[in-house]
Amino acid sequence: MGRPDTWCARCRYLALTIAVFVSIAIGYGSASSQNLATSRLACVSCRIVIDTIAIIGDLEGAGSLGSSPRQVSVDAQQNYWIVQGGEVPMVFTSSGKFLRKIGRIGDGPGESRSPRLVVMLPGDSVGLLDMSGRFTVFGAGGKPSRSTILPIRNVYTLLIHTWPTRVLVNGLDQTPDRIGWEFHLMDMSSSTSRNLKSFGMRKGNLPPGSRGTVSLRHTLSRIQGTNEFWAAPVASYQFSKLNNAGDLLSRVSGTPHWFRGESRWTLGGPAAPPDPRIEGVQQDGDGHLWVYGMSPSPDWRTAWEGIPVPSKGIAEIDMRNVDYEALFVSRIDIFDLRTSSLLVSAVVPNRLISILPNNMIAVSSPTDDATPRVSILKLRVEGLTRKAGKP
Numbered sequence: 001m002g003r004p005d006t007w008c009a010r011c012r013y014l015a016l017t018i019a020v021f022v023s024i025a026i027g028y029g030s031a032s033s034q035n036l037a038t039s040r041l042a043c044v045s046c047r048i049v050i051d052t053i054a055i056i057g058d059l060e061g062a063g064s065l066g067s068s069p070r071q072v073s074v075d076a077q078q079n080y081w082i083v084q085g086g087e088v089p090m091v092f093t094s095s096g097k098f099l100r101k102i103g104r105i106g107d108g109p110g111e112s113r114s115p116r117l118v119v120m121l122p123g124d125s126v127g128l129l130d131m132s133g134r135f136t137v138f139g140a141g142g143k144p145s146r147s148t149i150l151p152i153r154n155v156y157t158l159l160i161h162t163w164p165t166r167v168l169v170n171g172l173d174q175t176p177d178r179i180g181w182e183f184h185l186m187d188m189s190s191s192t193s194r195n196l197k198s199f200g201m202r203k204g205n206l207p208p209g210s211r212g213t214v215s216l217r218h219t220l221s222r223i224q225g226t227n228e229f230w231a232a233p234v235a236s237y238q239f240s241k242l243n244n245a246g247d248l249l250s251r252v253s254g255t256p257h258w259f260r261g262e263s264r265w266t267l268g269g270p271a272a273p274p275d276p277r278i279e280g281v282q283q284d285g286d287g288h289l290w291v292y293g294m295s296p297s298p299d300w301r302t303a304w305e306g307i308p309v310p311s312k313g314i315a316e317i318d319m320r321n322v323d324y325e326a327l328f329v330s331r332i333d334i335f336d337l338r339t340s341s342l343l344v345s346a347v348v349p350n351r352l353i354s355i356l357p358n359n360m361i362a363v364s365s366p367t368d369d370a371t372p373r374v375s376i377l378k379l380r381v382e383g384l385t386r387k388a389g390k391p
């Protein structure tokens with residue numbers, strides 16, 4: 001069975017609150033706004049073609065995955081880096097052949113207590129962030145070169161402006177004057193990273209409880225060839241374009257049928273489906289905005305089969321008994337930003353793990369006996385015309 005990205009190998013139980021309703025309000029200031037048309041397709045002849053280019057994870061042996069991955073990244077050599085909870089990263093070739101594991105579990109140099117995410121750095125270097133906030137840089141061949149401590153709790157995403165002196169971090173900085181800001185510009189050139197600036201659309205206002213941390217969580221993606229990037233909150237179909245200085249340039253928003261209003265970002269329960277979530281956005285060279293998310297699977301109820309849950313109140317559930325892979329399907333919406341129109345959309349019957357460069361995604365594709373595996377999918381649009389989205 002798959003496990004959510006909040007899974008901790010040392011945590012046996014997760015308190016799951018059934019039917020807790022929260023509202024997340026995100027402020028966007030005075031930047032220009034654009035409403036995306038989501039009710040109909042502008043290109044009825046278009047379709048998203050999906051090709052499987054690699055399968056990651058051997059059925060047994062050193063190249064087998066120990067759990068459902070929480071992140072997949074691709075390096076400059078087109079190798080895939082797989083991050084799993086409680087295990088060191090694994091590296092596979094572009095064809096899916098296992099190469100090596102990186103580092104060791106521990107607290108020493110080049111070691112990691114609980115890897116969280118991998119970040120590709122300039123050249124052949126790769127950065128590994130663990131749950132403690134330690135960021136270790138590995139050079140060619142997977143050898144550790146140095147490390148720095150990020151004084152930020154729950155780091156969700158890193159975006160490189162200029163390595164290592166200007167790195168944008170999305171996460172929770174518990175310093176009193178920074179706790180409500182979504183983004184933190186960090187200098188990571190020394191052993192302890194230094195906060196240069198905190199900013200965001202919330203203007204430093206943090207709602208109480210879990211809805212506050214959810215409201216801070218974003219994905220970040222660079223617009224190639226520019227000093228601009230997209231920030232996508234995981235619980236809202238509203239996306240903001242900013243520049244490296246932190247200025248809010250514009251925002252776009254929509255209300256597709258699968259994502260109405262703000263998401264509570266819960267896993268639901270035996271009688272309630274999981275909430276939809278945004279996994280990220282990317283802008284391609286043609287001015288199209290690709291929106292990636294997840295919504296409840298038609299078979300989401302099967303994830304809870306055999307698990308006793310009281311009809312009301314709070315239940316303590318061993319999440320290893322929940323078939324997380326059965327909860328979600330992946331969603332892809334592609335918009336023409338020049339006309340605000342929805343060109344095409346698609347549903348992938350797998351859980352989305354990561355969005356990769358060049359219109360590729362990594363999805364979970366376990367075998368029939370629940371052996372964890374990852375499929376690398378290449379996406380392309382067929383049928384575009386100049387009238388409907390073709391530049």
